[in-house]
Amino acid sequence: MLRRDLENATGAAVRQAVRQGQWTRTTHGVANGYVQANLAIVPEKYAFDFLRFCQRNPKPCPIIDVTDPGDPEARLAAPGSDLRTDLPGYRVYRDGRLVEEVRSIEPLWRPDHVGFLLGCSLSFDQVMTDAGIPLRHLAEEEGRVSVYVSGIRCRPAGMFDGPMVVSMRPIPRPMLVRTIEVTSRYPMAHGGPVHVGDPAQIGIADPTRVDWGRWNPPAADEVPVFWACGITPQAVAMAAGIPEMITHSAGHMLVTDIRLGTTFQ
Missing domain, CATH: 3.40.1640.10 (PSTPO5379-like)
Known part of the structure; x- marks a missing residue:
């Protein structure tokens, strides 16, 4: 199949x-x-x-x-x-x-x-595609998003305490505002990004070393955009x-x- x-x-x-x-x-x-x-x-x-x-x-x-x-x-x-x-x-x-x-x-x-x-x-991938925003991980049969343990700390509850995991999608610079607008409409799918730009600013020293998924290098006209990720409970x-x-x-x-x-x- x-x-x-x-x-x-x-x-x-x-x-x-x-x-x-x-x-x-x-x-x-x-x-x-x-x-x-x-x-x-x-x-x-x-x-x-x-x-x-x-x-x-x-x-x-x-x-x-x-x-x-x-x-x-x-x-x-x-x-x-x-x-x-x-x-x-x-x-x-x-x-x-x-x-x-x-x-x-x-x-x-x-x-x-x-x-x-x-x-x-992943729930809003189709919405982004419909908005004309290209997504690298959908272009290949075995495509994956890039996922990292970030330096952003979660708010603790009981024994549950740890870092936020984030997913990264390279977004064409001219589509950045549109991307934020579209994804912000869907808070139950993580909503808008938590960070745009330099991965080091959120504690990701080497973005080529993903914790989950696959490294998707941004092209010259693309910006790395990071969303909160539901893998956070694993971290x-x-x-x-x-x-x-x-x-x-x-x-x-x-x-x-x-x-x-x-x-x-």
Whole structure:
């Protein structure tokens, strides 16, 4: 199956393809117009503190849905979904360390697990494309955005404390104002950029060394533009040493049933 086979699919169709093993790659450019979500799963013991962390840090962690303890279905955002199987890839963190990446978390699911769906900037890629803003990571079948741990600190809540993760897209200089205008309309997909220009100003000394994704070097007429990123909980999990957090693998999102325009406008 090629990416173009899922470009205009529904969120439910993409989840079905993932569940059946027909789609195992990143969700960049699939189900155009549908909201994609980052995932963070924590034991119920830590869920309230994590909820407070998300509320205090809405740029990197805009909440779309929260599941009941032990229930793997995101009933608001994606009825009929299964958080254990419907993402193409998962990461498992224990005591602040990444211990494994898996295709399914069914064997790891527990009755006290609470799932958080957080907004994702991949959701507004189609909106940017419709506005005539070229996006490098959509130009290739295996394209990826550049993602970094920044020097911007999140506001702590309980044990959750750490740096903000940011994603970078090279934007043509003449399209910069338009880019800020378009993305600022969608706060639940991280909204407008948190930084424009020199990466060193936000603690990224060498932008060629990405923490997730792929290095997309800006051309001479392009500016690096940085958005808050829903991978932030993974950086926080490592910084805080949380006993357990299960997340999506970078770029491997849950595609919801929510249409972007009706939800965020």
